[in-house]
Amino acid sequence: MECALRIVVLKENTAARPQVQAGHGLALLVAYGQTRVLFDTGPDDTVVANARALEVPLGSLAAIVLSHGHYDHTGGLPAVLAEAGPTRVVAHPGVFDQTYAQNGREGMRYIGLPLSRDEYEARGARFELSESPLQIGEGLVTTGEVPQESSAAPTDSRLLRRGPTSVLPDSFRDDLSLLALLQACSAVITGCGHAGLLNILRQAETVAPGRPPRVVIGGLHLLATPDEEVANLAAEVYARGVRTLMPGHCTGERATKVLQARFPGEVIPISTGMQIRIDGDANHEILGP
Ligand SMILES: [Zn+2]
Numbered sequence: 001m002e003c004a005l006r007i008v009v010l011k012e013n014t015a016a017r018p019q020v021q022a023g024h025g026l027a028l029l030v031a032y033g034q035t036r037v038l039f040d041t042g043p044d045d046t047v048v049a050n051a052r053a054l055e056v057p058l059g060s061l062a063a064i065v066l067s068h069g070h071y072d073h074t075g076g077l078p079a080v081l082a083e084a085g086p087t088r089v090v091a092h093p094g095v096f097d098q099t100y101a102q103n104g105r106e107g108m109r110y111i112g113l114p115l116s117r118d119e120y121e122a123r124g125a126r127f128e129l130s131e132s133p134l135q136i137g138e139g140l141v142t143t144g145e146v147p148q149e150s151s152a153a154p155t156d157s158r159l160l161r162r163g164p165t166s167v168l169p170d171s172f173r174d175d176l177s178l179l180a181l182l183q184a185c186s187a188v189i190t191g192c193g194h195a196g197l198l199n200i201l202r203q204a205e206t207v208a209p210g211r212p213p214r215v216v217i218g219g220l221h222l223l224a225t226p227d228e229e230v231a232n233l234a235a236e237v238y239a240r241g242v243r244t245l246m247p248g249h250c251t252g253e254r255a256t257k258v259l260q261a262r263f264p265g266e267v268i269p270i271s272t273g274m275q276i277r278i279d280g281d282a283n284h285e286i287l288g289p
């Protein structure tokens, strides 16, 4: 059995090779042992075109995991279901909440799941919604809902969620990450990391005791976080034992540069078409392009 974790970046804001289409969003094909999972689906059907261009089949997925409801992670779901057929779709129950972005003069824009639950089910989605951690396959488990304790959560006051009576600053209750359990550590795969990286790492330690997170891959939503806070985050994340950051998507170019300058470990920005292999000791290899 191939024991390495393999990740193919099927959608990200930048492209590592000409034959794939980059764009604002995230989709990662995660393969571990016998289990293949699509983590997020990008904003549109380009995830399927990119998968074809990279010769990554989207059939026989153990699950599609939705990190949260934002359209840039879920918009490609109908196209993926059309390609993959009926598939288990794992997410937090709050994934269907109505969420918005407040954009100055443009006002409030809906940024949640584009279709209703019924419409996805009619297209083959078999939802498994859980607030608790959920096993996806051998060695792959979601964090479930991430308790938010840290003041270093990447608060973004422009992001909103409809509550029972009004629209409020987003609590990001649906934001979950995927954990790959390596030999004596783990790899954490984030969507936008809205729950805050330190909170996510803490939850990862709770879900996988004895396997401290060593690698983090995905979006960290640091677009609105000042440089000094990003630098502090880099130091804290390293102090918790993380040695490799593979940031992408909504981490933002500026924050990525700060991480590269201030994180004492390794920082490898991801990009569409990139293929990553991580062995049981969290050593990584970039396979392509
Ligand atoms: Zn995003």
Ligand SMILES: [Zn+2]
Pocket: 068, 070, 192, 194
């Ligand atoms: Zn998001």
